[in-house]
Amino acid sequence: MTAIDPDRRMASAHEEIKIGGGFKAGLVNFTFLAAPIIAILLLWEAVARLSGMPAALLPPVTMIFAAVIRLTEQGLLFGDVASSLARLFVSVIVGSVVGTAAGVVMGYFRFWEKTLSGPLNFLLAIPGTAMFPLSMIWFGLTEMAIISILIYEVALTVTLNTWTGVKSVDNSLIRAGRAFGANGISLFWRVLIPGALPSIITGYRQAFSRCWRILIVAEMLVSVTSGLGYRIYWGREYFNSDVVYGGLLVVGIIGLLIERVLLRGLEMATIERWGTVRE
């Protein structure tokens, strides 16, 4: 055995770290997730029926589910979910592209960092929902009023996370990238963005959930004709509290699903990177 062969004993000690853990673990996870929810629902049903509170204030779970089913049968639920999700995805995609570009520029170029960090922090201090009066002045009570605020919020969140992510890329990786031919734009694509990816993805997740929350409120403030926020609002107007609860339930479930799907999807790709870019 020459000096070139690495120590075979060391080499064979590689552990296979299970990602996900297989079916059994999945079942256990699901149980952990589902059991508390089921317990709460049962408790709710009992309290709603037995406590003597009016159904308008605390409808039983069965009534809420019935409302959701009714809306589905009327075709309204599907339309509302589709409208809300459409607004969500458009805003997140546009905002993410803008935010990622801005964040990378700020992370790499000292000049842009100095110039933009002040305004960025200023804008981050203003809550997104507080900007609605402004967007309504500009765009009236239209879709654009909602979308513009959402894009704005997403862009800010993504910029912040991307900026800090790029800054945290180890300088030795940047030197290595340059030494091995990644110059100019290719340095961004081949080194800075992959290096900052864990932070960038965190930014996307935050952006998604913020955007979803603001969106639902926006649909209540601005007159649109469909959407979950819209449905919840009008449920109140017509004293249909079961619709209000039902709508909120759907909002929560969709938010959870997006988070889980995103978590699984994008993070699986980055778990490969092991969440750390420090050597």
Place this chain on the structure above:
Amino acid sequence: MGELRVDRLGKAYTLRESWNRMRELNVFRDISFTIRDSEFVSVIGTSGCGKSTLLSIAGGLSQPTSGEILVDGRSVTQPGLDRGIVFQEFALFPWLTVLGNVAFGLKSKGTPKAERERIAAHYVRLVGLGGFEHYHPHRPSGGMKQRVSLARALAIEPSVLLMDEPFGALDAQTREAMQNALAEIWMKTRNTIMFITHDIREAIYLSDRVLVLSGRPATVSFELTVGLPRPRSRFDPVFQKLESSLEAAIGHNPALAAE
């Protein structure tokens, strides 16, 4: 294979001492030497004497304040694929596999994918990591990471290989194993190498010539031709004599202490 020529190189930094005062720190001045084709030359000296800066300039990652470095007759101003760098901190890209890391420079060259992978796989095997192509670099040990780093630099088949204290971060046993490995690999590839280290024995074991950088500002204060046939033995009496000469050469400057 190529020639590296350092021509009256100087590097000075301007440091801010207080809000209204700047101080000039002269790292080295008027350094000149040539590394010939296929020659293995070590540059030794203690930390802070500027040897890493010297390598950084040779790599095109920083600029000199005077003089220049020429590789194959061309002045170095920027990083380039005619020089391969092996960093002390490994600097491997964690999002790429071993193969992906080694092929990185080839991708920069525009080599098509199949060809890239073939060349990269060849060098992965050459450094003894056959079988690890699809691992991500956080998993193997320090010695193995440095082998990847070496393979990455070799894969672009550079004129000159620049190695910046590559075994400094490894434990003593791994370091010795890596020195042996590098010696074997070099006998096959015969790259022109500039090797920075503070370890005298390492320099003698590996190189054709050893240059001592010392003083403040630093200059090449001593040069030694090793002349031992390869493969070398660390227990050769000539080895000990050379070691004493170098220790004495470094010892001439009391500001430096051998590490």
